[in-house]
Amino acid sequence: MTKHAPSPAQIESSLKGFSIPPRPQVLVSLGKEMNREEPDLKLIAAQISGDVGLSAAVLKTVNSPFFGLKKKISSVTQAVSLLGLKSVERIVTGIMLRNSFVGETRTLERFWDSAEKSAGIAAHIALSLPRGPRDDAYSFGLFHNAAMPILNQRYPDYGQTLALAAEGTDRPMTDIEDERHSVNHATLGYLIAKAWFLPPVICEGILRHHDPAVFDGSDAISPQALTLISISYLAEHLNDDYVLMGDHSPWERVGDKVLSHLGLLDAEYESIKEEIAGFIA
DSSP, rough: OOOOOOOHHHHHHHHTOOOOOOOHHHHHHHHHHTTTSSHHHHHHHHHHHTSSSHHHHHHHTTTSSOOOOOOOOOOOHHHHHHOOOOHHHHHHHHHHHHHTOSSEEEEEEEEHHHHHHHHHHHHHHHHHSOOOOOHHHHHHHHHHTTHHHHHHHHHHTTHHHHHHHHOOSSSSSHHHHHHHHHHHHHHHHHHHHHHHHHHHHHHHHHHTTTTHHHHTTOOOHHHHHHHHHHHHHHHHHHHHHIISOOOHHHHHHHHHHHHHHTTTHHHHHHHHHHHHHHHHH
16 A cells, blocks of 8 residues: 555544654754754764763664774764764664653563664665665664554554564555554654654655555655665564574565665675674674
8 A cells, every 4th residue: 555645634643642752852952053054063972972871872872883883982072073963863863762762661672672783784784885875774774663662552452463464464564553553653653753853765764664565666755765665674684584583574575676676686685694694693
């Protein structure tokens, strides 16, 4: 089923009974500074460093092997200098997204740990592509399923919905969610991304990442959004293989189309798999 940007009426219907996590003040402050003609790098680093937990989480993320730094860094100032403002801002956004879900349960912790792994893998895959969108791929990896914890908290039987979706049916997961709950995680995730001022291409990709029409050409989607969707499919496939030791059933349906869109030959695909396996080992 083709997905377009929801109308105001659809948005109102989708949000009924839900609370979208508000955009944290630290992101508002960072955004204002980054929009200046000459952002103050020291001020931005100081804003992040002022929160000890946030600073530690940023350093843990950028020092992961997926970001490809030749040596570990020890300060947010170094992170800003080496990775750039955009990259650090996206990492902070991802951390704040996870922190916005209060009352973490073990299930939620596992969800976010897996999402962060997939996002890191996505960033690495993007680095392997010519002009690969590393920062957008990382943000997309974190945000595209961000509404699933909200649905899980809202509906006691959402676990059954996930089980039905995992059975390998040809029906998109979002169709199953709509049928059972009259809302789906792609639409809610799109609304979260819009509320958090993520770039339009990320919002578009989130809305349509379960839409089969994106690969068959029957409905228009921007090439950049399709690239983010493709990277995410590959990242989740590798995360399932090497971290969760499971089976990412959608890969059987879309794997060839993903590799074709990304322009990855079999040898390049195998090389990426070996690199990811080395990071996880």
